[in-house]
Amino acid sequence: MKVLIVEDQQRLGQFLERGLKECAYTAKWVGTCKDALDALAESPYDIIVLDLGLPDGDGIELLRRWRANGFNEPVLILSARDSVEDRIKGLDVGADDYLPKPFSFEELLARVRSLVRRQSTVKQVVLEHRGIRVDLLSHTVQLNGRPVDLTSREYALLEIFMQNPGRILTRTLISEKIWASNYDVDTNLLDVYMSRLRAKLETSPLRPLFKTVRGVGYQLL
Numbered sequence: 001m002k003v004l005i006v007e008d009q010q011r012l013g014q015f016l017e018r019g020l021k022e023c024a025y026t027a028k029w030v031g032t033c034k035d036a037l038d039a040l041a042e043s044p045y046d047i048i049v050l051d052l053g054l055p056d057g058d059g060i061e062l063l064r065r066w067r068a069n070g071f072n073e074p075v076l077i078l079s080a081r082d083s084v085e086d087r088i089k090g091l092d093v094g095a096d097d098y099l100p101k102p103f104s105f106e107e108l109l110a111r112v113r114s115l116v117r118r119q120s121t122v123k124q125v126v127l128e129h130r131g132i133r134v135d136l137l138s139h140t141v142q143l144n145g146r147p148v149d150l151t152s153r154e155y156a157l158l159e160i161f162m163q164n165p166g167r168i169l170t171r172t173l174i175s176e177k178i179w180a181s182n183y184d185v186d187t188n189l190l191d192v193y194m195s196r197l198r199a200k201l202e203t204s205p206l207r208p209l210f211k212t213v214r215g216v217g218y219q220l221l
């Protein structure tokens with residue numbers, strides 16, 4: 001799950017980015033309308049956490065623009081403006097939920113989970129393939145009924161493969177989904193993560209779980 005955080009207060013933005021990463025989300029924090037537009041143009045996001053008062057514009061306008069351009073993923077508005085009018089305005093232009101500041105991180109997490117769950121009525125919440133079971137809500141993984149301990153990056157990587165079993169995923173596509181920007185990725189890093197996933201999930205060398213497609217990417221068999 002990839003989350004874009006649009007928040008101009010540096011401390012809050014960084015705090016949310018770090019907190020979400022620790023909970024196995026892929027998170028990117030930006031502080032202006034311009035950077036938010038650029039981030040969304042550069043790669044897809046599953047959910048947006050949006051502050052309303054931004055230095056170069058209004059979050060409501062940003063949201064209106066995204067919705068007009070067909071961005072359908074959930075948006076959670078985050079703002080000190082907790083008047084009823086602002087709340088209604090936000091929901092009117094297509095926000096899915098509204099969280100007044102100040103809020104606790106636990107509450108934000110709960111709202112994000114609830115939006116993901118609502119979105120998941122059309123998508124699956126549990127992915128299963130070859131004895132691996134990934135719960136998209138609790139971010140937990142089991143192998144043949146036993147819990148597997150994955151780091152947040154390993155989890156994010158596995159989630160993409162489990163959503164696309166049998167499909168060859170290119171290095172670019174994987175990087176784009178796992179790392180918030182595909183420019184800051186050392187490609188060797190992906191190979192390191194892949195070997196860790198193999199070590200944790202492959203039950204027998206005779207039955208490989210992933211196929212390396214040289215020069216292209218990887219495939220979950």
Ligand code: CA
Pocket residue numbers: 007008009051052053054
């Ligand atoms: Ca603000």
